[in-house]
Amino acid sequence: MSQTTQTTDRSRRELTAWRNAVFVIFILSGLAMATWVARIPGVRDGLGLGKDPSAIGLLILGMSVGAIAGLAASSPVLVRFGPHKGMVSSLVIVSVGLVLLGVGTSVAHSIPMVAAGLILLGFGNGMVDVMMNVEGTAVEREIGKTLMPLMHACFSLGTVIGAGIGAASAALNIDVSWHLIVLAVVIVAVAIVAVRYIPREAELGDEGAEKPAEPFGQRMRESLAVWADWRLILIGVVMLGMSFGEGSANDWISLAVVDGHGQDNSTGAVVFGFFVAAMTIGRVAGGPLVDRIGRVAAIRITAGLGAVGLLIFILGGPLWLVVIGTVLWGFGVSLGFPLGMSAAADGAANPAARVSAVAIIGYSAFLVGPPVIGFLGKEFGLLNALYLILVLLVAAFLAAPAVRESSRARRSGTPAGPTGPTQTTDSTERA
Structure with missing residues (x-):
């Protein structure tokens, strides 16, 4: 299939600035989440919750509820206000949540x-994620x-920065409120x-663009109509398997290493690392790889590696074998989410x-994903519960053709000239 790309009058410098600005937004999102996570012990102590994890668990549940609400609200907000106002407004909500967290912990x-701060943090981050x-x-x-x-790697970089600042703040006995208020101001x-x-x-719905945006009602109807596209649903299957695998790993790998494989707590943390x-x-290496072999092959390779790694992790054995399984699991779920995003936007x-x-x-x-794995782990054992992720990774492997690029011209690496990329004709994708 051949398709001619659109011309653009943006210079290479403008495109680079645009790309870097989006990188920064991804970093800010990761920074906000890690700022809260890094100070959980300080929040617990400031609220006098003792060593009972259930109270913190309820607070985290509130943040998850807020995040789901933010995801649901993202489409109408995006359609109504566009990404410019939407992203800034979402990060303002995130920052208000951080301020309430800090003041609620150390002052009030x-x-x-x-709890209100965590709900706002989850809500704002859910919207800005989309x-x-x-x-x-x-x-x-x-x-x-x-x-x-690479953009999703920037999110990870943001979490590393946030964790580092949080660790340093805790080590220097900086009050939770000051830490979170300063970070909130910086983020905005x-x-x-x-x-x-x-x-x-x-x-994208931005006001003030060169051509007027369509009326809100029409854009909202078009936004809802995409759910009838079966290719889009299959792309969602790819992302479902990969996201389920990533989210469950974040919450359960350490505990699975300790309870399932008989290691100590520090080893569990290292394996999660x-x-x-x-x-x-x-994610850092994924972009050039995808440009060379195509999205379909990349998804099939990574999903296959993830399934093999997960099986090794579940079956266990010597610690080095568990680590190998963990690494393959991590590689396996690294590209599904970002490539699903690219596929959804491509050629339609x-x-x-x-x-x-x-x-x-x-x-x-x-x-x-994490609470589902927790429920299954209670009934069947934590390692056995992970077989659900294996099934979803296989489903992602089978659904991989849905991410096929409809426009290879945009993947051909054609450099932007003084007035942007020139018109080219796409070639057949290698799958």
């Missing part, structure tokens, strides 16, 4: 205030290279500056609505 010592992916796919299409894996200030380098596009490192490396009308739809599927799986 109020559980309801902390919007930054919509914007990421837009700049990826313009530049013509696979960038989404950086977001306001970053979006200035993101061009406004009527196709191998998983996170493998995911990050996979209304890319913003399509990306928003699959993002909701992916993030919902990310949030729902």
